[in-house]
Amino acid sequence: MRNRWLSRRAFVLHFLLVTVVPGCLVAGWWQVNRALSGNLLSYFYSIEWPIFALLGVVAWWQLIHDERHGTDFEKPQKVRRSLLHRDDEVPPQPLVWDKALESPELMAYNEYLRTLASGRARKTWRNPRGLPFAGTAGAAGIGARAAQSVTDP
Amino acid sequence: MSGSSPRLSSLGGTAGALARYRVMAITVGVGLATVCFVGIPLQLVGHNNWPWTAVVEIVGTLHGFLYIVYLVSCLDLAARARFKAVQLLGMVCSGLVPLLAFYMEHRVTLRVKAQLALGADAPPGPAATVWGALLAKPGRRRPSPPQSEIGLMGTGAPTSHTA
Numbered sequence: 001m002r003n004r005w006l007s008r009r010a011f012v013l014h015f016l017l018v019t020v021v022p023g024c025l026v027a028g029w030w031q032v033n034r035a036l037s038g039n040l041l042s043y044f045y046s047i048e049w050p051i052f053a054l055l056g057v058v059a060w061w062q063l064i065h066d067e068r069h070g071t072d073f074e075k076p077q078k079v080r081r082s083l084l085h086r087d088d089e090v091p092p093q094p095l096v097w098d099k100a101l102e103s104p105e106l107m108a109y110n111e112y113l114r115t116l117a118s119g120r121a122r123k124t125w126r127n128p129r130g131l132p133f134a135g136t137a138g139a140a141g142i143g144a145r146a147a148q149s150v151t152d153p
Numbered sequence: 154m155s156g157s158s159p160r161l162s163s164l165g166g167t168a169g170a171l172a173r174y175r176v177m178a179i180t181v182g183v184g185l186a187t188v189c190f191v192g193i194p195l196q197l198v199g200h201n202n203w204p205w206t207a208v209v210e211i212v213g214t215l216h217g218f219l220y221i222v223y224l225v226s227c228l229d230l231a232a233r234a235r236f237k238a239v240q241l242l243g244m245v246c247s248g249l250v251p252l253l254a255f256y257m258e259h260r261v262t263l264r265v266k267a268q269l270a271l272g273a274d275a276p277p278g279p280a281a282t283v284w285g286a287l288l289a290k291p292g293r294r295r296p297s298p299p300q301s302e303i304g305l306m307g308t309g310a311p312t313s314h315t316a
Contacts, residue, residue: 013238041214048217055224059241062232 010064017060024053170230171265175258177223178247182254184216189251220248234265 004010028049035042102110115122115130123130165172192208199205227244230236236244240261247257 009238016238041210044214044217048221051221052224055221055228059228059231062228063238063241066232066235 004064013060013063017056020056021053024049024056028053164229167230167233167265167269170226170233171262171269173226174230174244175262177219177226178244178254178258178261181216181219181223181248182252182258184212184219185248185251185254188213188216223248230261230265234268 028046031042031046031049035046112122120130121127164170188209192206192212196206196209224245227241231241231244243257244261247254
């Protein structure tokens with residue numbers, strides 16, 4: 001039973017035992033002397049201090065025989081796998097896009113982005129043919145097509 | 154929970170020990186607060202003369218007696234609920250520092266109740282109580298608990314330990 005009596009925790013408990021219990025007994029002896037010199041209340045204290053010493057021994061015995069053996073119930077034992085990540089960190093989930101979750105606004109906006117990327121603008125009442133806006137990526141296309149339409153006929 | 158050891162279920166189990174501890178903690182807390190905040194000022198006002206020292210002498214002596222009972226109830230609860238030495242020290246100090254008893258009583262109650270709520274996942278019964286050892290038959294040894302019974306104490310959730 002090396003763990004029980006010789007672990008670091010056990011040595012702390014032994015240290016507490018050899019300091020607290022004699023301390024209580026010394027205090028009890030002091031109260032005995034006071035009681036014999038005429039202090040009535042000290043008769044009671046001279047009984048109480050030895051009881052404290054006894055309870056200290058009881059607590060020491062209980063804590064020594066508590067079979068936790070290094071297992072700490074308070075904290076889960078952590079195993080560090082990486083210096084960059086804490087162990088309780090949730091690993092990042094792979095990005096999965098569910099189109100069914102898009103709102104109508106988002107769908108409309110994505111549609112708008114798609115038309116922009118395709119080099120054509122949306123057809124609106126101000127732009128019925130869906131011509132690209134000036135300054136966008138499609139602007140060069142306009143010039144080219146305009147030049148074509150000019151030269152074609 | 155307390156079913157793992159027959160010693161544990163005696164005297165109302167951990168819940169019974171908690172109830173006894175709470176009664177004693179409140180009693181000792183009230184007694185110490187009375188001595189410190191009523192008795193000692195009266196004693197100082199009366200320059201240590203008899204009628205003024207009545208509260209200190211009567212309540213103080215009573216508190217001295219009840220503090221022993223309180224310590225026994227603390228040791229009982231600490232063994233059943235498997236408190237650490239530091240926590241036991243806090244319980245012991247709360248009979249010496251005025252008003253600390255009420256705070257400690259609150260904390261200890263929350264902790265033990267969370268532990269009781271774990272049910273089967275709670276840590277196994279007390280490793281040892283002095284009276285248990287005195288009452289136990291010499292040939293009968295309590296088997297050491299399997300590792301799977303160990304749960305988190307006080308947080309309300311069991312954890313699996315990955316080695």
